[in-house]
Amino acid sequence: MKKKCLLFLLCIIAGTLTLHAQWSVGLEAGYNKNYIFTNTGFRAFTSYKPLEGFNIGIPVKYTLNNWFGIQADPQFIRKSYKMERSGYFEGIYQKNTNSYIQLPLMAHFTFGGEKIKGFFNLGGYAGYWTASHIKGTQLDAFSQSYDLPDDFQAKRALDFEPGYNYDEKYDFDKRKDRRIELGLLAGAGVSYQLKSRYELFAEGRYYRALTDQQKNYMLNQIPRYNDTFIVQVGCMYRLGK
């Protein structure tokens, strides 16, 4: 599956990259914070929290004129979140580290001077959820209690007995997990013309998933959507003459 994803990525780059004066190609990397848009129903002492991730991509831009272009950023991005318990269940949690390969496609609007320019991006993206990793601590019904005095008063369940710690690959469930993600994006940033062909940029971008992470497999299902805020920097190289 990893090989197929890589081949897919290379095809996208090869297909879009033709030597033309108005083409630019570059490298970008960023930090993100992913919020899962969902709720916990009637679960008590349970909540979802955002987690940090990163992204790395190869932006390809086709500039039509001095203020408008089309850009595609085939990229690898981590969109993670955490489910944690509170109160007496404090210490029980699970971090879901989700890896995606995605292709954002956007209209690129530029404004400003010769050296320093402002820009904003508007578009959509399609992603594929390639892998997931889970790390956490859960209560273990079979664990051996600590040797505690009779009058011991526990502040939390894990004071009585050790929890089970895990750090493992998540096996996707075909019945439940939707691995294709589609969504919208909006971003804004500044670019700096370093040399005639090199341009540095910094951007803040928001990815809003419009597809649920789960297939519609049950009635009264609580959907889960990724909301990802990224800050990234990169460098573009102008091709051609």
Next chain:
Amino acid sequence: MNSIYLFLYKNMFQLVLGIFVISTVSSCRKELPQINQPERYITGNFSEAFEAYWNGMNNNYIFWDIDPTNWDDVYKKYKPLFAQLNINDSTDVRKSYTYFKEMTSKLVDSHYALQINSGYVKDSATYISPSDLRHQKQPGYHGNINPNFFYSTIPPKYLDPGYVKGFFNFADGSQFFAISGKIKNNILYLHFNSFKLNTVFNAATPNNAQKVLKYYFDQLKTTPNLKGLILDVRSNGGGALADLDLLVGSLTDKAYVIGATRAKGGMGRLDYTPWIPASVHPAKDAKTFTAPIVVLADLNSVSMAEMTTMALKALPANNATFVGERTWGGNGPLYGNDDVFNGGQFTTSFLKLVYTSTLMMRYKDGKIYEGIGFPPDIEVKYNKAALDAGTDPQLEKAISLIPQ
């Protein structure tokens, strides 16, 4: 900059349309449903009673991964039927009992039981147990072996003189009893009717049942030439999980894995935590017991009786043989509070208790025996005629498996 303004001016219509399309598409997320705790519904009518129960099951039931019941179809079929019922009409309440029985008939959870909170059905049934109903339809079904057979028939017929037996009455009206003794002077035998071993063994008030357990553990430690051990959990309805380390942990000096459990990992039917290894831990000063062990279990060995059978079969010394019948098939551990593992039993105004497992268990061979039962190595069927005549073919088979 002027070119931007010019562009915006010339394409005003397209821009407005674009913004409209983007805002429409961006709002294309499904709404988050409000799902209420089943206990919170005010059950003034049957529609509410059904919604409370259906949602509780939808989010709390642990076996959706392997259950043959299509819970969405249940909703589509029974929601309109319940809507036609009147919760204050005794005939309709009895009809609801039939509906609940139909809805739950294929649920794989073999601990599962519904208790209806209405005086109108008190005379007809106190609870609905799908696994009970399923087992009763099977050929060869039988009830529990009479406790008197264990308490009064087995000891004088099969145990050497000097055996001990005793019982303990709990405040809730339940009774624990145990029998232990030797067979042929070198096989140690123990039977008890429920897993309240820790409670009885550590009871502050000395009692005869406690003496039996003390005798058993003393003999296990001190008898020099034990040729074997027979642990009899037939017709044992289960009990405390903590007893596993006391009973099976006394036979090993190392912790070992017998299988794994998992809990709900979210509100979705297929949201699970990872599989967490289920281990037996050695009891204090325990030594590995290497002589043959025979565990006796039958159709009415449920829950902890099944888990104990599995745990003995999984002993690292590989010295246990299971004799008897396939067990009941209810081996998912239970907790009284559904907040602990975010799933399991719950109540509604109409249902006094929806008794259901909190965790799903799989044995070390990777199989889930819920609803199926754990199979014996050597099958010896229940034999009513033999029991009535005062003989015990299952115990006799167990004795024959321990070489002298």
